[in-house]
Amino acid sequence: MKNLRLSMKGRRAVSGYLFIMPFIIGFVVFMAAPLIMSLQMSFSEVIVSKNGFIFNSYFGLSDGQTLGGIYAAGGFSAVFKAIPDLLGLDNYVHALTVDPTFNQLLIEEITKIATHTIAILVVAFVIALLLNQEFKGRAFVRAIFFLPVILSSGVLVNLETDNTLMQGMQELISEQTPFTVTDSMMEILRLTGLGGDLLDIVFELIAEVYDIVMGAGIQIVVFLSGLQNVPASLYEAADVEGCTKWEAFWMITFPMVSPLLIVNIIYTIIDFFTKMGGDLTDLLDEKLLNFRYDHMSAMSWIYFLVTLAMIGICALIISKVVATDE
Amino acid sequence: MSKKIIEHARPSESFWVRNRKSGGYLLKKTIGNKAYKFIRFLLLFGLCFMIVQPLLSKISVSFMTELDLYDSTIISIPRHLTVENYTTAALPALLNYGKSLTNTLVISLCVSLLQVASATLVGYGFARFNFPLKKFWFFAVILTVVIPPQTISTALHLTFSHFNPLGIVGMFNGGEEISLLSSKFYISLFGLTHVPLPYFLMSATCMGLKNGLYIYMIRQFFAGVPQSLEEAAYVDGCSTFKTFWKVILPDAVPILVSCFLFAFVWQWTDTFYTKMFIRDTSLPMLSMKLSGIAEALSKYLESIRGTGNVATMGHKQQFVSTGTLMVIAPLLLLYLFAQKGFVESISSTGLK
Structure with missing residues (x-):
């Protein structure tokens, strides 16, 4: 049983994480996720349609599966289409x-x-x-x-x-x-x-x-x-x-x-x-x-x-x- | 030279006697001093006047009748003194003052209290504990301050309208995400107003307006508190959280108050989150109502005087001035009483 107990240092670390937990949750959900999404948008062609947003990704993906996966988990209904022959920097060039x-x-x-x-x-x-x-x-x-x-x-x-x-x-x-x-x-x-x-x-x-x-x-x-x-x-x-x-x-x-x-x-x-x-x-x-x-x-x-x-x-x-x- | 030193000037002697004894030095010095003070006065007075002047001109315009606006002989003192502008601007069609004041007051209070509470916990965590990835998380705090809100505004809006962080919401809702922006998620407070849930979520998780700044300020304050205070409490058998609550927090009240004041004022005038979270027109907010007051005036005049009666540019601006005064009046009042709280926090943390 004694082995399970954390050292003083370990306990301090856990307390520290508990104290900054609100920030971590907020950062991941309301800052990092939107930030990645906006980065994603900047590398895609976004088409607004009745069914939601269609992302024509400029990444050289086979069927947009990888990126679509992130957002399905992130609770974002968007259709991804990969356009392999286009460069991802198109929006930046524009x-x-x-x-x-x-x-x-x-x-x-x-x-x-x-x-x-x-x-x-x-x-x-x-x-x-x-x-x-x-x-x-x-x-x-x-x-x-x-x-x-x-x-x-x-x-x-x-x-x-x-x-x-x-x-x-x-x-x-x-x-x-x-x-x-x-x-x-x-x-x-x-x-x-x-x-x-x-x-x-x-x-x-x-x-x-x-x-x-x-x-x-x-x-x-x-x-x-x-x-x-x-x-x-x-x-x-x-x-x-x-x-x-x-x-x-x-x-x-x-x-x-x-x-x-x-x-x-x-x-x-x-x-x-x-x-x-x-x-x-x-x-x-x-x-x-x-x-x-x-x-x-x-x-x-x-x-x-x-x-x-x-x-x-x-x-x-x-x-x-x-x-x-x- | 030596003669002058022997002739000591006495304070009882007249200015000119003393001046002669000093060989004209006293006169030069006095004139220099007076001139410097005069220039300083001019500079400070001019700058202060420049800051206050827009307020004064707004006040004078807000008490004029529409007729006075077009009279070129009237510059700042109205001929027909009236408070009609205020009563008109407070109408439901324009500012809807009573209702939007309560809404803004309650929402600003809740948001700023939550912001300061969460920032205090996080600031203390950063100031006192060592944990893996601490540098990374602190960099993240700085990042939240630096990122222009426009960069994530669209994505943030989508996050809330299709809310399903890490698929957790979907598990309870049959795989469907939910829109937190719908009025279903307005939380009733004291029977006074409804606060959209995203406000609570954002401010409780340190992602509100300029929240990173408060974390930084509070962390700086806690870093300056001597560590021996907590060590003594730990030796006496106080737990980590109890130490924070009973020993550390009471000393931090001034800095928390000033963070609260900043958060309150900035939330009061905010349009960024207000635009994003409040779609429902049944929840009027001062900042939104004020930014649309010119169009609202035109519509209102049309409705009472018949079509074709659009408000002139001058009349619109008069109402913008009146509305601005009505919106900032509570803030000015707050500043009048809590001026020390605003200024001293920055001094006490040193912000280094």
């Missing part, structure tokens, strides 16, 4: 070369993410620095900067982006006023020949300052918590040694907070990618409405892989640059 808009939207999205992430991080860091100083009404200002986390979620984002009345009003205002301050500033800077492309990017960012601040709520709080965890004695010691504030910033503040950069970058990218209501998600929704599940799956897989690649690259670069004490 997404990248045939579809007129996907390519363009994807590239737009990527550049937008790159500029936005950098802008959000810089803005969040500067705001966190300001909010870490002592001044009257600090609690109130902090509360306002966190408000976007509530205001820019779910259905509210979509409503804000297609606020046509606001756009109409903006156009009206710009028609009535012959020139605005920003426009004339832009003109002057362009005429003097300063900058060029770089300046255009800066102007674009200024125009989108609202989006940037609205997307920076969590990041500000994360940076702020990092700033508050820097021991004050470090600054005192630096001050005694004759360190200027500027030097103290680069020698103490920045290295101490930089580990949080990685968290914030990853959070920003994920937040951007998973947020509904971009042009790309509109395209995906349109595919969904036209029952092109195969095209949609292929596109969203490309999208997903691009996200992963971007996060990976960022994490790699940052972990090389940033000082970590671990």
Whole structure:
């Protein structure tokens, strides 16, 4: 009988599995299975018919039996037909070369993410620095900067982006006023020949300052918590040694907070990618409405892989640059 | 140089005397400081105004009559103050406010409570136990955060409409899968509303909205709790689960509260799962009703004024503003009282 009893280590392992059991069940049933199914769709031709879905699989299977077997067990009534003479990557090729808009939207999205992430991080860091100083009404200002986390979620984002009345009003205002301050500033800077492309990017960012601040709520709080965890004695010691504030910033503040950069970058990218209501998600929704599940799956897989690649690259670069004490 | 050092400035002396003694340094420093404070004030004020301005403009528009919208002399202060927009927007034809508020409230409460409960168990499991494949499962948690929901939306929908995980359901149902999305599987709660079963299934198994994030936050918190606390409990003969329940959990309340607040707010405004799970129009939800409020207004006006009376763009936008305010009002109220809970969690876990 004694042999049946588990060791301490074994019992801990069993308890651990019991604790994470909800996640395992959920992951297998509601994440892994749909994920495989969507991958399957992206490699097939999906035809919606009265009897359900027909998957014309591009895999070189004899009669689609193997794949059909998975779904019969997974509770999915679909008819599989194998088309051996077609390539499995057909939907991907279609997404990248045939579809007129996907390519363009994807590239737009990527550049937008790159500029936005950098802008959000810089803005969040500067705001966190300001909010870490002592001044009257600090609690109130902090509360306002966190408000976007509530205001820019779910259905509210979509409503804000297609606020046509606001756009109409903006156009009206710009028609009535012959020139605005920003426009004339832009003109002057362009005429003097300063900058060029770089300046255009800066102007674009200024125009989108609202989006940037609205997307920076969590990041500000994360940076702020990092700033508050820097021991004050470090600054005192630096001050005694004759360190200027500027030097103290680069020698103490920045290295101490930089580990949080990685968290914030990853959070920003994920937040951007998973947020509904971009042009790309509109395209995906349109595919969904036209029952092109195969095209949609292929596109969203490309999208997903691009996200992963971007996060990976960022994490790699940052972990090389940033000082970590671990 | 040495002369200046001897002339010590006293706090009792006037500013200008002290300035002369310092050789003009005090004046420069003071002006610099004041200028910095002024610029900081301008920057913060501007940014705060930018965040709050859309809310303010919505509030002002929501109290205007339709006539005020077209009057170009009126910019932000309504001439004919009215609450008619609110009463109209609350009508069953538009937001159906009373009913959808209860539905949204109950569903958001249930979902976020379940989410936090399951995330707590899983987070504790990851923070304290060593088991085979732990790294793999934690990678899976991260994966659930990273995957854009659109990628699996179709397949997830099919999973629920043909529900038969691993053939288990089929065994009881004569080989047939069942559609969990039908209203047969709505669970009645307190006689207030019906909650679709998939909501419970998803949130109890950590697959709800941003659930991976909560697991991560809670795990970070538990990882920071000293291990000696549990060891002491084990030595005293406390079982694993009892230790978790009696020793660990009471300390974790603040982080659990803030996870709950996040889950509640995000569930409140969610359209992704709501669109997927609720097909039945007898179960109005605020987020869905709000996204369709412009069309609903047109239909409503047609029904009371006769055909051809479509709502103008401005009128529609006015109702979008009013509806948005009505939807977020409870959230703003919550934020007002629980602001600390929202912000401090992120600070306390460090999110590293």
